[in-house]
Amino acid sequence: MKKLLLLPAMLLTGAAHAQTNALKVDIFQPVINTLAVSFEHKLSETSSFQIGLSGTFSYSEDGDSFTNESGRKTSGFAITPEYRLYLSEKHPAPEGFYVAPFVRYQYLSQTGFADGYYSGGGAPSGQPYEASLNAFGLGVTVGRHWIFKQRFSLDIFAGPAYTVTSISSDNAAIDKDYFVSYFEGTNYDFRGGVTFGLAF
Template sequence: MKKRFALPVLLSLFLIPTLMSAQENTFKINILSPIFKTLNLQYEHKIKENSSVQLGFFYTGYSVGETSFSGFGITPEYRFYLSSTEAPQGVYVAPFLRYQSFNLSEESTDSEATFTTIGGGAIIGKQWIFKEKVVLDLFIGPAYNSGSVDVKSGTDSFDVGTFDGFGLRTGFCLGIAF
């Protein structure tokens, strides 16, 4: 019975200090997202003195014209910090990829479809950490997504322009560092 508990106890002794290291991880929410009826969460982990990886996730229920979107997206990115401070704070550039999956509907034509995209881009931003806990992250950059619509019923008259082609990725995130 003691052997069953030994491994979890040992892992906890090594993992908890690693996870609790000051300013090596951040958890953020993009506060611009609710404008577009979206919840956007991001987790960042420092991997080197001047770099980190971040994984973003969003869920949306958004309408463009007569087309209603509901679905999610996943955005992995690698951040290179250019400033003299250590990651995860300071000025950075970050290439990213993005996968999106949506259900589409148009009430006027009684049409339904699925829409998936894959894309990427690069952002430039600045992240501050105040009082070793509060995170503020501002970023902007070009993005490109390419996708396909799979019509389930009705006509193929969906307006997917907002999520397909060239666009701008922006963010104003608040969070915590731990």
């Protein structure tokens, strides 16, 4: 009888020390009206797969404090699958230091005015436009994933990326400089973040 009573307790204890998944939220993305979540699944003692999804919701830039209007508004989404190779000998995946190659697709749509600013009277000083950006990228990050009390996940990562973009707009003057985190004249990019979540 005692053995039967101990069995559920042993199973629960084992489950508490065998997290194979983590659901996380990037804590800095809300600064640009973006919600970024990721789901990581353990593949082996040294590897995992993660899928990241993000959505940007009417991020406004170049606002006029007198008219309370915005020069640009951007919305869109991104998807980022990655493979993580864990390097720590002390902790099995998904905990410890890791290297993670990834690919990324992002779509952004934007409305605004060509120069992004308003004149003193509140009338737009540039021409209104609509534009969209498609971006395909790949890169690699290095990071550290902690799991506290067998339940809480903290993940910090950063690394370089190479991204190819295409712009579609009704105004020929619009380039990727108009989109946050994209710089005209270079395809090199940087990806980084801090996420917090639950492991289970």
